[in-house]
Amino acid sequence: MxxxxxxxxxxxxxxxxxxxxxxxxxxxxxxxxxSIDIINMNNIPIDQTIKLLKNENNIQKKVVNFIKQADVYLDDFKYAEADMDIKLRKNGKAIADEHALALPEQLLDQLKLISVYKGHPVPSMIFDSTGTKKIAALASYIIEALEEGRTLIVDELDSSLHFSLTRAIVALFNNELNDMAQLMFTVHDVTLLDCKKLFRKEQIWFVHKDEEQVYLYSLADFTTANTGIRDSTNLLDKYKKGVLGALPDPSFFDSLLEIKSKY
Structure with a gap:
């Protein structure tokens, strides 16, 4: 037992x-x-951001400013007042407010998220891009991690985000002004392979797969004598040449031949 x-x-x-x-x-x-938050970029709960937006305080302002910085056309991002009129339509006919308010609370909260683009307020759930929605959901976790010294673990941080946004998020954590919060993340964006400005060698890890197993190793494992890896090295160039491993080598030509053979 x-x-x-x-x-x-x-x-x-x-x-x-x-x-x-x-x-x-x-x-x-x-x-x-x-003190650890684990986030999957393909399924980030928006609840935490909504919770912070409901309260007008210093944290709420920081979350809003963070979201606004992600889109040059975004003037504001807010949670609408609880007593706002909600008008929904079904089959072309307006649904009574009391029926609209009977929606699940989580969905109702998301409908009350408003993005303001060049002075025009629109429902975030309908008009925002996937990237903006992910930034809005992620914002609360990032700000709270930095404020409270939490550890944030994010899977596929670069999913649906411009590379400059991903880099800016990393820079928030990996600089001398941050002495408490930690960010651990996985990405496929090889432009982040940067030891000149962004990372130290021991902060970059690779995952290499073969037919037998999966290998996890650090950039710090590569000695200067054997590979020529220095802080000034162009890591992206080395990676593309296969020096660092963890480089997929897909071949879809057989699939094309199978398709063509049917005709």
């Missing part, structure tokens, strides 16, 4: 009230875990 689940830490699952050392370990692990 299993007493503890195989994915649970023992010190977190048992009663540590009588074991002071174990209780301290549990406290440290719990505090660390609670």
């Amino acid at each position: 299993e007493v503890v689940a195989n994915k649970a830490l023992l010190c977190h699952a048992i009663d540590t009230s009588k074991f002071s050392k174990l209780a301290e370990i549990k406290r440290i692990i719990t505090e660390f875990a609670s």
